[in-house]
Amino acid sequence: MFVHLTPSANAPRIRRSGIRAVSHGQGGARGVYCFPVLPSYTLTHQWLRELARFGGRGGLVAVHARLDDAQPVLVGRYADRARNAQVTVPAAEAVRRIAALADPRGWEVFVPRAIRPAELHRVRAAPQVVGWRYVPDAHGTRPCTCYGCRVRGGYGSRRLLERLPHPLDGPPPPVRVLLERVAAAGDPGDAATLREALHWFAMRRRGPLAQLARLAAHPDPAVREELVSAVGRWSTPGVAELLDGLADDPHPDVREAVELVRA
Template sequence: MAMFVHLTPTANAARIRRSGIRAASHGRDGSRGLYCFPVLPSYTLTHQWLRELARHGGPRGLVAVHLRLPDDEPVTVGRYNHSPAATTAAEAVRRTAALDDPRGWEVFVPRAVTRHEVHRLRAVRQVTGWRYFPDSNGRTPCTCFGCRVRGEYGSQRLRRRRPHPLDGPAPATPVLLRRIAAAGTPGDTAQLVETLHWFGMRRRGPLDQLAHLADHPNPQVRVALVEAVANWSTPGVTELLHRLAQDPDADVREAVEFTAPEEEP
């Protein structure tokens, strides 16, 4: 039996003890499953992903779930952002252990893990591992929307010091609303899409002053509206997205489906 460790928010611990680990992540081929890493002699290497995952892991930190899989269990293994190789669980452990530097490597199990395959749960030191990517210390941090974490300590100061040409900081809300008004009726598509892009950088927004764009004749504007408000906590967002989920344009419906939140693993 091959032993792996799966890192997950502490809030999931009780559910995992009761029913195992859900197949909530997506692999490179689109299959659903979960990511894990072989248990190696080195504690630091085994839990190397902890600090990076903890950036999104919730206020109570992460917990390590040790799981046993059959040696011939089909998995994929490889370095993140590279095409993984299909292999077995035992071979994935062997390949990873043989690497001179296994940092950034990961194993994907394309299925859920039952509670009987969970060996144990244990607390881990929350300062273990790297952030962003291995050897990131000394490199200029990226402030694009995909790399930054909302609410992370010092992130706002960093964005002001190194503004990203496409991802902000965004102009103030009154400035953006004036741009929406200046676009006219029904409005210049390019200007509306660009302005809605900046609204998407916010956690909340003036939904009542943007909802009319759900009736814009150009579907590009309606798609941009979905992407702008999907992550807002403003009351009324769910109702607006439900309405746009019935849009006659397939791209708009797909945008709503794509932005729908998934359950945590």
């Protein structure tokens, strides 16, 4: 028996059609993440608080599914996924390995297919206060506020960034200051100054695209590549058209940067 945690809005569809294979696992496989039902309620639902940070409104529900003992699954710690260190074993062996661990926090099971309606056991509400957040034992550890670690829009994220500013990743200077630096760099402009300004612009959700679009013609490909990284995720109108032009850039690094932001 395994439990899959999902937003409550998905419950009617799951009862009707099962759990879709929409998650990406090790090696790019598509399937469903779950965890064995253990004697400990807390360990069984250990991922709840972490997933609830991204689970949307209405909280999460616990979907119990019974899989065949011989069903191949991937099992390992979350961190093993990036190293391709999770191993393929039968479902029964995955349960045995996790149940035998002294501390199974951070472990996960990945089923490389959809879970059919006939395999569902029940769908029930789950308390929203069980489990760890960020990583096991994160409580009491100084949080990292670098661009890669911080969560945009998270509870208290702005106060945390102001209290513990990262030396390289912010908080960024105001837009007015950054535009002054871009203008002071000249035309076409000093590459190092422009790349530093674009680094800060990359931390925004929207930005002054019209004032930066001229950098798409900068002679230094590193500036053009940094421009792609800065504006590629913006919701500002005109970003798609700018990326269309840079997708045919003569330098391969710039073209690769466009592919990455569009992936």
